[in-house]
Each structure stands twice: as structure tokens, then as C-alpha cells.
Amino acid sequence: MTKKIVILVVITMTFFSCKKEEKKVNQKLNVVTTTTMITDLVKNIGGDLITVEGLMGSGVDPHLYKASEGDVTKLVNADVIFYNGLHLEGKLVEVFEKMGSQNIKTIAVGEVLDKNTLIGSDYFASNYDPHIWFNVDNWKQVASFTMKKLKELDPKNANAFETNGKAYLDKLNLLENKLKTTIETLPENKRILVTAHDAFSYFGKEYRFNVVGLQGLSTATEAGVQDVQKLAAFIIENQVKAIFVETSVPKRTIEALQAAVRSKDHEAIIGGTLYSDALGNPGTTEGTYIGMFEYNVNTIVNALK
Template identity: 70%
Template structure:
């Protein structure tokens, strides 16, 4: 019922605001996750106004739209979201807006479905954490350039230039990631985290990845899940496990306690950024800074 009410509110508000936007001449863009916000800001720079719905540490799987979000969505010329049911509780809203010819774009549409990681445990049947393969983010960067150009063709040259500059930065990032990971022996490349957000990372960079919870943080880990993973950690002699910034740390702490009760000492290797970037204004508040921080944290703790 709440979702229906939210959709009706957005529809009514969008209709009433359609001809009364105060846009100061700039394209009004709304984004969902911090990763998408960072990307769109890099491409649009000063030629668009970007409103991100979610901030640092926010879990998109459980996010609920506020009244303020309704206002932002209604005022938007373009809306970029992750797709693949990443924003679980907003899916119906975006589908309804798309059916009303509102320019609502899932960045995951940029990717060939054959390259997606399947999962029988997630509503879309695909893992939505696509940003953890830099190659995916390169493809999505080009896609966002195209979509912003379609919405604002007079600034095509700016968007294409910014996109090209950002792609070069992503290329350097990918090279740096591989260089750091090369210092970690292959047998130590086992990444255990709070939920299953790092499968694209594991596939791209040669890690075995296991999340205590499923792909969505709405899925709770049971006692048997903890016990089974504790046994795995001991069998594989995993040195460190990791908390995630957008997931309560109690599940990983429970896993650590379970491992220690069996006579093996596993450390918490640090906090990784998974479904959200770090605080605005910090290195970790950008996609490139977040990825660099994560890789350095992982390799240092597992080495």
C-alpha cells in the first residue's frame, strides 16, 4: 500500500510541477546510489544539477523514499538508477515512472546480459553489484555520456570530453588495482564479507568471494550459515574477514566469535565500502578512491 501511495504522489506532483520547474537553465538529474552520483557528476560537471537520493553508508537494498525524494524525482529531467533490483523498494516507483515516459534510466542496461553474474537468490536473477568490475564501469561511463547527450545535446562536446577524461582515470585505476593484487599470493585471495557484494570483483581480479548474507541485505544470515562459514575459514586458514560500511557489523562479529570458539584466530581486517561510497569530500567518497581503499585494505589484511 505504501508503494502505491508513493507512486500516486510522484505522479500527481510531477504533473503539477511539469511546467513550473526552476532549473536555472541546467539539466536536472536525480541519481540513487553514491556510485552513480559520483559518475554523473564527473561527466556532467557544472553543466547539470545532480541530486543524489542516497548518502554515505546508505543501504540501497533497504532504502525507502522520503517526501523530499518525491520532490526531487518529480522535478527531474533525467533519473539514473542501478537497476537489477538493487534499489529493491524503489523498483515499482521507477517502473511506473518509465511507463509514463519519464526519462528513467537503469545504468545496468548498458551491460550485455551475458556478462552479468546470475543468482537464483535475487529477484532479478542477476547480481546488481556491477560497479565492482572496473570494466563494467567503463561501459556504463560511455552509456551515461550518451544518455546525458540525448537529454542535453547542446553540451555534447563537454560530456564527451569529460567522459573521455574519466575513462582514462578508470584505466589507470584498473592498472593500479592489478598491481596491488599481484603482491598477494593466489592461495590467499579469499574474501569473506558481510554480504555477497563482491562477486564481480572476485571474477575480475581472481578472488574467491563469500558473503555471510546473500546478495540483498534483506536476507538474514542464520546460525547454520555462520557455522558453515566458520568451518570454511578454518579449513582454508583465512587470516582476515571484513565488515561493510552499509551493513551492521554484528554479523561479522558473530562469525569471528564462532571461528574463535573453534580454536582458530581470525581477525577483522577492516571495513570495506560495498553498496555506498565514503563520506563526501574524502578520497573514499569517490568511486576511484573507494576502489583504491578497498583493494589496499583487502590485500594488506590478507597478506
């Protein structure tokens, strides 16, 4: 995060502080979210009773995202900011710290999860894998937590948030059952998922997949030639038939891996494009958390069968 953006945060906060105090009692709660997954979640629970502005769009990599001047204006005008935490939005951390010092409420939804259930890492700054949404049970806990916080922030609409939240939890339960049914059609010896970066560990742990990413947990760490060669050897040894690109990671990393495998007389097709750190385009099925997860699982299972 550049010093320019941090200074801008302080200046903009001062400018808007008086305006926020003039806010009408009957005005909707103004919520700002970071990732598309959190935006979708908050919209499902808040409905038309709140206004939601998401900072990141489809295909955006939250690991590398930097706040623009326009983002800072959105943040300082927010009543509350919901973000993932666990250092997913690494370059926004300093901005969120400034928000907290100015009494703008920031909520890291990942903090609700029991640390004993999180996947650790020796190579990532937070020591925890931040891709928590790839376990539906995690996301149900996040949904319940978000519902609770919205009720606290806007008590007059608490009953509606409760109704919306419970309805969404029912949908997540249905999703969980549907995913398990689809995955059970794939023999366990074929459950090897090779992707551009290590975003699917929670998915692998829950559904018994051996997940291998070319890059680490954060896309800020680039894969080198040795990483490509090592993974190519793994693919050949395990006779992996398909590897996957991701919408938020440049395709060239997986294409380089495919070329390395092919140079050793083994063919691994690109089985499809998975949504990892961002949802699909708004208005599409993949533009929702539920639609994204179903699409990913169908793509993985069909390619590996």
C-alpha cells in the same frame, strides 16, 4: 514499497506536471540518481552543466532503501533518473514504474551490460548479481552509456559531456592498472575474501579471489546460525587470517562469525571495513568511486598478506 508512497507518487506527479512544462530553455538538466556510485559517475561526466541530486548517502544500503516523501518530490521534478537496475534498488522499483508511466525518463545503467557477462544467482529476484561496479570494465561501459544518454538529453552541452566522459574513462583505465599492480603482490593462495554479504563476486572473478559472503547478494536475506557455523568451518579449513566488515551492513554479523571461529581455537582478525553498496563520506577520498576502489583493494591486500 508501501501503498502510501505509491499513491503519493501519483498525486505529486499531477501537482508538478504543469510546473515542469514551464521550465526555462536555458535551465540546467535536473538529474536524480540513486546510489552514491551513480551519483559520483554522473557528476564526473556532467560537471557544472547539470544539477545532480542523489537519493542515497554514505553507508546507505540500497537493497533496503525506501523512498521518503521528500524523495518522491525530487523524483517527480527530475528531467531524468539514473539508477542501477538489476533489482539493486528493490523497494524503489514500483516507484520507477510509476515514473515511466508519467513520461519521466528513468535509465537503468546496469541494463547496458551484456547479460552473458553478468553473474547469475538462483537466490536473488533478478537472477543477476547487481554489484556491477566491482568490475572496472563494467563501470567503463556504464560511464560511456551515461555519457551517451546525457548527450542525447542535453545536446547543446554534448561536446562538454564527451570531453568530461573521455577524461573520466582515462582515469578508470589508470585505476584498473593500479589495482592489478597492487593485487599482484598478493599470492593467489591467499586470495580468499570473506565479507558480510556477497557483494564482491565481480571483483573476485576479475582478480581471481575466492569470495564468500555471510549473507546472500541482498542484505534483505539474513544469515542464520547454520550460515555462521558453515562459514566458520570454511575459514578454519582454509586458514583464513582476516575477515571484513562492510560500511552498509551491521558489524554484528561479522563479529558473530569471528566469535564462532574463535570458539574453535582459530583466530581470524577483522581486517578492516570495506565499502560495498555505498561510497564513503562526501569530500573524502573514499567518497569517490576511484578512491573507494583503491581503498578497498589496499585494505584487502594488506590484511591478507
